[in-house]
Amino acid sequence: MSTQEELSYKSTCSYCGVGCGLIVKKDKKGQISLKGDPDHPVNKGMLCSxxxxxxxxxxxxxDRLLQPQMRWGKSHPLEKVEWDIALERASAVFKSIIAKHGPDAVAFYVSGQCLTEEYYLVNKLTKGFLKTNNIDTNSRLCMSSAVMGYIKTLGEDSVPISYEDIELADCFFVAGANPAWCHPILWRRIEQHKEENPEVKIIVADPRATQSCSIADLHLQLNPGTDEILFLAIGRCIIEQGDIDLSFIKNHTDGFDAYRDQVMTTTLKEASEICGVSIEEIKLAASYIGNAKAFLSLWTMGLNQSADGVNKNLALIDLNLITGNIGKPGAGPFSLTGQPNAMGGREVGGMATLLACHRNLNNPEHRKEVADFWGVDKISPNPGKTATQIFEGLEDGSIKAIWVICTNPLVSMPEARKVENALKKARFVVVQDISNKNETIPYADLVLPAAGWGEKEGTMTNSERRISHLSQFKSPPGEALPDAEILIQFAKKMKFSGFEFNNMAEVYAEYCQLTKNTNIDISGLDYDYLKHQGTVQWPFLNKTQGGTKRLFTDRKFYTPNNRAQILTSGLKNSYEKATPEFPLILTTGRIRDQWHTMTRTGKVNKLNSHIPSPFLEIHPDDAKARGVKEGDTVLVSGLRGEVRVHAQITDKIKKGMVFIPMHWGKILGNDFARANNLTGNSLDPVSKQPDFKYSVVQVALYKTV
Ligand code: SF4
Structure with missing residues (x-):
């Protein structure tokens, strides 16, 4: 409720994919305070740090960027310019490059933090009007393997569950995720459920004993990279225990016979040796899952960020399918999205390999549907370049210009030196961001100041398909503009028709119509309803029926024959090989109180005080063998670069592997703290998601405490 003294707004947290609701208050002096929305179905008033x-x-x-800045030549400094001159230059360069080298010589690289309207506009601009599918997102780095896992097994990229299923499940399998730190409020709900129902079983599979293990009944501390073998071994035990759901398998799935043959090729003894998990632990996990009335699997980067990411997804989803744990209360395969609007981006087709509303870029009819809707002659059939491929394209010269929106690739992309090299070679780099701390800015020819969270209106979708409206409660500083406004003005400079929007409600209304008759249909939704109702879950056909909590309750999947596909991969191992020179396996990840490359969380003292500096987690035996003591500075070297950080010696990490957080970069920390100096560019062949979890390295003492 707003008064003359104080204004009140509803919004959604802009960090992780949990999507917690907020009430923001602004007093008469303009001071902002906030609290968790007690009526919000996601967080019920709770908020994490x-x-x-x-x-x-x-x-x-x-630290905000306040005015457009432009370089008149590569050796010239950035100078402040008017918006009109900045966008005129951008359109002139893009036109000239496209005329000379074709549309695939330009690319956009955007972010899972963009609002759905921004994602929609940049996709319309590139795929519809610039005639290239070279539009990818940093969400490629977190969940594209899950997208492919869902498409292959369920027919479309559709998270079947609702957070309400947390309180209805009696077994959780958390694999390759540390939600206690990375999805804290969702984890708080699991903790509360376990506190109230101690018989609920929680299994965690992770080579590190993370905070999420603290309430686990079983921690499977597997060897890095062996998740798929572990899941198949658990599947074998479930079959041998007689705990499969034969009726569901027979009536609603394909592929079980091949799956059974596959899991029987590896004995439990072999699986135990490969995974570093005892046979008893594998059997116990299988009995927890097999005896559950409602089984929920949860996963994120630990599976997705892998050269075998899609196969790991398939093997985990198989456990839900062979036990019939999908489309019923408390059950389902639940991929946690990392970013606040990774899901919204997927809906509008915000990746190089997707088309809007789960349409298929390879399908000529789908391309025609979208082209007709946008009033353009066609959409290119050429697959777009994905995140790492865009930077490779800049490096080899096939891509000349890149426009980076709301992301910091010099810190977040694998093999950072390669990204640096690619940006140096680019003919034209546009960086559109809120912060002057974005490490990509020194390579930019054009810097465009964007409005941040709370300075613009729009929508986002969280991990459970819940769409929420975010209010504007503050004016952007200086001349910063909402990202959508910048894209619309650029489109107009390019003389494209179809961008005559007066506000975000009109952009969203257009997108809603594109969803009509698809499985994510929200054609009956509008901003007024969203503002009034707060949130809805797609699909949302009309205001009478409302949104959809759970998918596949009729056991009809989105595959051509409506049957879910139980799929196996054939157990490839495409990881780097450890050598005497580089004998340790590096994995990277997040810490509790920082977000991505720290351009926002790094400004908050309270958050910095949790873990103030980058570190290397190393097992006591590995530290001792290298003469390293707690707090020493160590040199971590690999095939692509080096990092110098403090050693944190802990038996919570598996012997033979080390961990470095991914947050620190050049400006906020220093070059030598950047974990991605060490990571490689190996990709999952299907999802094109890079592997951040398996790089071979060596550790040596650099300086004692
Ligand atoms: Fe924000 Fe995620 Fe924390 Fe919720 S759990 S308050 S969405 S960071």
Whole structure:
């Protein structure tokens, strides 16, 4: 409720994919405070440390980009320019490159933090009007393997569950995820459920004993990279225990016979040796899952960020399918999205390999449907370049210009030196961001100041398909503009028709119509309803029926024959090989109180105090063998670069592997703290998601404490 003294707004946290609801208050002096929305179905008033400190980020404009800046030549400094000159230059360069080298010589690289309207516009601009599918997103780095896992097994990229299923499940299998730190409020709900129902079983599979293991009944501390073998071994035990759902398998799936043959090729003894998990632990996990009335599997980067990411997804989803744990309360395969709007981006086709509303880029009819809707002659059949391929294209010269929106690839992309090299070779780099701390700016020819969270209106979709409206409660500083506004103005400079929007409600209304008659249909939704109702889950056909909590309750899947596909991969191992020179396996990940490359969370003292500096987790035996003591500075070297960080010696990590957080980069930390100096560019062949979890390295003492 707003008064003259204080204004009140509803919004959604802009960090992780949990999507917690907020109530933001602004007093008459303009000071912002916030709290968790007690009526919000996701967080019921709770917030984690990142969410509850968002007001400090919004209040501090000291690092904000305030005006467009342009370089008149590669050796010239960035100079402030008018918006009109900046966008004129961008359109002139894009036109000239496309005329000379074709549309695939330009690319956009965007972010899972973009609002759905922004994602929709940039896809319309590139795929519809610039005639290239070279539009990819940093969501490629977190969940494209899950997208392919869902498409292959269920027919479309559709998360079948609702958060309400948490309180209805009696067994959780958390694989390759640390939700206690990375999805804290969702984890809090699991904790509460376990506190109230101690018989609920929680299994965690992770080579590290993370915070999420603290309430686990079983921690499967597997060897890095062996997840798929572990899941298949558990599947074998479930079959041998007689705990499969034969009726569901027979009536609603294909592929079980091949699956059974596959899992029987590896004995439990072999699987136990490969995975470093005892036969008893494998059997116990299988009995927990097999005896559950409602089984929920949860996963994220630990499976997705892998050269075998899709296969790992398939093997985990198989456990839900062979036990019939899908389309019923408390059950389903649940991929946790990392970013706040990774899901919204997927809906509008915000990746190089997707088309809007789960349409298929390879399908000529789907391309025609979207082209007709946008009033353009065609959409190119050429697959677009994915995240790492875009930077390779810049490096080899096939891509000349890149437009980076709301992301910091120099810190977040694998093999950072390669990204640096690619940006140096690019003919034209546009960086559109809120912060002058974005490490990509020194390579930019054009810098465009964008509005941040709370300074623009729009929508996002969280991990459970829940769409929420985010209110504007603050003016952008300086001349910063909402990303959507910048894209619309650029499109107009390019003389494209179809961008005559007066506000975000009109953009969203257009997108909603494109969803009509698809499985994510929200054609009956509008901003007024969203603002009034707060949130809805897609599909949403009309206001009478409302949204959809759970998919596949009729056991009809989105595959051509409506049957789910139980799929196996054939157990490839495409990881780097450890050598005497580089004998340790590096995995990277997040810490509790930082978000991505710290451009926002790094501004908050309270958050920095949790873990103030980058570190290397190393097992006591590996540390001792190298003469390393707690707190020493170590040199971590690999095939692609080096990192110098403090050693944190812990038996919570498996012997033979080490861990470095991914957050620190050049400016906020220093070059030598950047974990992605060490990671490689190997991709899952199907999802094109890079592997951040398996790089071979060596550790040596650099300086004692
Ligand atoms: Fe924000 Fe995620 Fe924390 Fe919720 S759990 S407050 S969405 S960071």
């Amino acid at each position: 990142k969410g509850m400190n968002l007001n400090y980020v919004v209040a501090d404009d000291s």
